[in-house]
Amino acid sequence: MILVLCVLLIGSVPISYGVASSSFANDQVVDAHLGARYQVTAKAFPGPPALTPRGADRSPVMRRVRGSWTAPNGAPRSGDLMVELSPGGPDAVKIWVDRDGVRQPAPRSLADLLFVAILNGIALELGFVVAALLVYVAARFVLDRGRDRDWEHDWRRLAGVGTEA
Known part of the structure; x- marks a missing residue:
């Protein structure tokens, strides 16, 4: 039994x-499909003055402001931007x-793609281990x-209990 489980677990690695x-x-295919993305610089319109420059953990606090940018095809665009x-x-x-x-x-980095792939492999391997x-x-x-039932039956037989039938 142990040998069969070991073979199954070893076979689950590939x-x-x-x-x-x-x-x-x-x-990678999904990112390539979404791939016609371009990084452009958007000009942020000034907003009201900031009250707090940093959060409690000293991380930047973000706010939504209006901004404008030029599309790769040359068309002017505007919309909301998140800025510090x-x-x-x-x-x-x-x-x-x-x-x-x-x-x-933004396109996902190679590190993000690798992280997700490795997590998927680990999750599957853990599933095999739990199932085994x-x-x-x-x-x-x-x-x-x-085994307990047979053991109990043999002890009764030796003691003469239940064998009179």
Whole structure:
């Protein structure tokens, strides 16, 4: 039983690797599909003066302001921007847009893609380990019950209890 479980767990490693590789490749395809993204500089319009330059943990506090930018196709665009809350405020913010200048999320970094792929592989491997442990515990439980029943039957037979029938 232990040997079978070990073989199953060892065999699950290539499967987990395959899932991680597939996840990585799929994420790259999704990013490539969304790929026509361009980084442009948007001019932030001045807002009201900032009251607090930093959060309690000294991290920058962000606020929404209006801004304008030029799309890669040359069309002027405007919209809301998230900028750091500071007395002067930034004049320019880097944003990601598509060919028509519509805001898009920034592309994921290679580190982000690898992190997700590795987590998928680890999660699958943990699933195999948990499943193998559950099978092992269930098999031990069933076998121990049968062994205890046989043991009890043999003791009764030796003691002469229940053998008169």
